[in-house]
Structures are given as structure tokens and as C-alpha cells.
Amino acid sequence: MALKEKEKDQIATTSALSPKELRDMHRKLVPAMIEGDHTFGTVSDKIGDVALKRKTPFHWFIGVAIAFCVAQLLLFTTIWLLLKGIGIWGTNQPAGWAFPIINFVWWIGIGHAGTLISAILLLLNQKWRTSINRFAEAMTLFAVANAAIFPLVHTGRPWLAAYWLFPYPNVMGIWPQFRSPLIWDVFAVSTYATVSLLFWYVGLIPDLATLRDRAKNPFFKFIYSIFSWGWRGSARHWHRYELAYLILAGISTPLVLSVHSLVSLDFAVSQIPGWHATFFPPYFVAGAIYAGFAMVLILCIPLRHLYNMKDFITHTHLVFLRKGDDGDRIYRCLQLRNGGLLRLVRCVAVRVVHDQEPHMGGPILFHVLAADLV
Amino acid sequence: MVYNRCVGTRYCSNNCPYKVRRFNFLLYQDWDTTQYKLMRNPEVSIRSRGVMEKCTYCTQRIASARIEAEKDERAIRDGEIVTACQAACPTNVFSFGDMNDHSSEVSKKKTDPRNYTLLNNLNTQPRTTYLAELKNQNKEMPDYRPVHFPAVDYQESESPETGEVNNEGH
16 A cells, blocks of 8 residues: 555645645644643652552452463563473474564563663654653563563573573683674664663653652661752753753664664574565564553553553543554554654655565454454 | 584574475474383484474584594594484485595585575575486487576576666576
């Protein structure tokens, strides 16, 4: 599917509109990102109270109980795995990865949305990201941590793989095989995890300072003080903060694309029919973005209900998050402000995905189904 | 294959176009029973779980031959290393030796027109090669079959214009 005729006309006539018409169109295209009567103070109150309010809501305990049970299951199965060997998964010749690689690819994919929302949408000046970027980044960190479990436990001897896969100067003089995509993976994922953590933390500093100023409990005040690094909100602080944030966004943007490309190279570099395919990197990245956005929705819909954040995570946000619901709208979520470059990127992407590479329609359909189910 | 270094990522097995590699998914060997130790070849390490396995061309026999040759300050002689399969084979089909030594038995066999490789078109450069079957060459006999040369057939099936391999009829 190429661009619809109507859209083409719209794009063609945009430049002929008067500034007032453009403004109206802009208002129509960009609805309010925050609902209700809010000032800066009420927004800070409402969000800060979640962390500072004494009473822990009941649903929090339910969530923790479920998460605790599942985490115990993970602990139990991992210990059993370490005791018995990976034969307990029932994997066998000739597909030796099976279960762990599925989990690895899936979790890495989930981990993409956080940095995508943070970095790329920041660089593209998409203001709607601010409501959801923090927990999307946190989701990224946990997803990457989960993903990191699987390359380790999938190995036959994880007690050795834990450090032999890293290039460190050892007395044996042995280095890992740098031509192997598995080593590229080690670098890609650890870089991604580090940059994501920094991005999340740097973005968090002014918020931690807000919490520090509002905290009543001296212990929590102390903790927030340490982690907010003496933030006072001066113009110089903000200047440096914005600069650091922008630099980190610049570093993370290529990482969003590189990490899953490298993961896909685990397959694509091999000689196995069905794996040895050049479309794997873009396919993995596209799939990861879908899955990641879906996971953001899974987390954000209960969150906005349970913590009554519907004023901040509005219906508009949910609509933007599921903009990838149609084959030719993959990059629509990035294209909201109608930047010329973005339109170009989108057209190219649509062409590549749907015109030049018609066989990709099938795999994408699955992602569409998954996204729509959410 | 250095078993002591293997951490068991199974990447080699996944990517092996021949699918010859086998993995110790569980601990298959009994390490503790004392009398089994007498049964085992002391020169061959017992592979633990989580280690990939592959034919080593009897690396322990190569090593001992190399040590002997180094003691005498000479090169390893052709036929000095006899692999286990070679020693056990009743029809003497195997030869093992130095491919770089053009007078060795294995090099001579590799120049035979019946010599062929498996999947060499993937640039795997396999060192194990095979000789095409040889049936009774007496045309009067019922089991007569003309000798064929797979490597020559393969060369001829290659299209001269595109260089692509014509796989039809294989």
C-alpha cells in the first residue's frame, strides 16, 4: 500500500494554506496533551503524592504478589536449569537455541520502546512523550535486564560464559571470537543497557529534587538528596541538564536501531536457509518497536486507571501509541508534527516495506495483530 | 574443537551446514563410578554437560605422533597417524594425512577425479572429502555402472554466464 491519494493531496496543498488555516489544522492534529485544570503545582502534587503518600494502595500489593510469585517461579526454574543443564528445555538438534533465543529477542524488543520514546521522540520534538517516557524507560531497563538473563543461561556452562564472553585480559591469553555475532551482541546489549540507565537517571534528577523538596520523612529526604545531586533548578542546572539529555538522546538513537539489528545478525550471518536473509535487521527493529509500544500500552492502561492519571496520560496518548495499527502507518507516530524529513522517511519506509518488499507484509501482519489485540 | 574452552553457546551447531555437531544437553557421562574409569581411554577427556562435540580427527593420536616426531627432530611421516575409524575399518576406506604434503596418500587421493566435497559452494572448504563410488567396470557384468565424477559434473552444471549454480537434477 502506498500513500493514499487523499493524503498525497493534503501534503501537496499544505504549503498553499494561510498561517491561520495552518494553525487551525495544527490544533486539530495536535490535541491537548493534558486534560483538566492543572497548574505546575497541581501536576507536581498529583505525581509526587504517588511516591510520598504514606498509605500504599491495595492494588499495589496485588501487583507485587503476582510479580513475586512469577519471580519465584523464575528463580526456581533457573536453579533447576543450572543444576540439570539446558536439556530440561527439551531443545535438541538441529535447532539448539529455541526457548532462550525466543525470550531474548522478545525482551530486547520490548526494551526498545523506552529508548525510542525517550531519545528519538525527544530529538523529533514530540511533546507527548513526556507523560509516558519515564515509565517507558524504566520498562526498558527491566526488559534489558530480563533479556540479559537468557544469553547467559542459554549457554551450556553459564558459570564460565558469565565472564569468558567478555574481552578481559586474562592469564590464559584467550580472547573471545570477535568475528562472532554473539560477541557483537555482548557489546550491543551492554552498551544499550548502560546508555538506557544513564538516560533514565539523568532525566530523573530534577524529579528526584522535586521529591526531595516535598518529602516529609527525613530518611527518604536523605535518599532523594543523594540521588538528586544537589539540584536546585537554577538556569545553569537546566542548561547543563538539557545539554546532557540531548547528547544522551543523540547517543541512544543509533542504539535503538543497532541493538536489534545486531540481535538479528545472530541469525542473518549464519548460512542456514531461512536465517540467511538481508531483511532480518529492519524486520527485527520494526517488530521490536511494535512489541515495545504494545508493552508500554499494557503497562500504561492499568497505571492511568489505578493511579488516576487520566489527566496526564490522556486518550490522545493511547491513540498515538497505537498508531502503528495499519501497515502504511508504521511511522505515523513519528510523523505527527509533519516535519518534511519525517514525511520523507515515512514515504521511504512505506515503499520499502510494502512496495519493494511485498513478502514482508506477512510478518508485519502478525505484529499488527499483536498490537491490535492490545 | 577445544572442549575445555567451550561454554556451549551452540552457535557452531546452529550454523553448521552439515549438522554434524552434537551437544551435551545434560550430563550424560557417569563421572563417579570408579570402575568406569578403567574402561575409558585415558587420552580422551570426558566431556561434561554443556559442551559441544565433534569429530576431532583423533586429536590425542595426532598429539602423540607430533611428540614422537619432535623428539626425533623430524616431520610427522605420512601414515604415522592412524585415526580410530581408520584403524577399525574392515574395508580400508579412510586415509588420513598432511594435505600440504603433495606426496602423501591423502593428497594423492584428493587429486583423483572421483574426489568430491560436500557443500563447498558455501565456501566451507571442508577438509574431509569423499571419493565417488566405483562399481564393476566390466560392461558384461550385471552390476556394471559407469564411473562418474561429481566434481566434474558440478563444474559443468555451473552456468558460465551468471556463475550461479544450477541445482536442478541434484
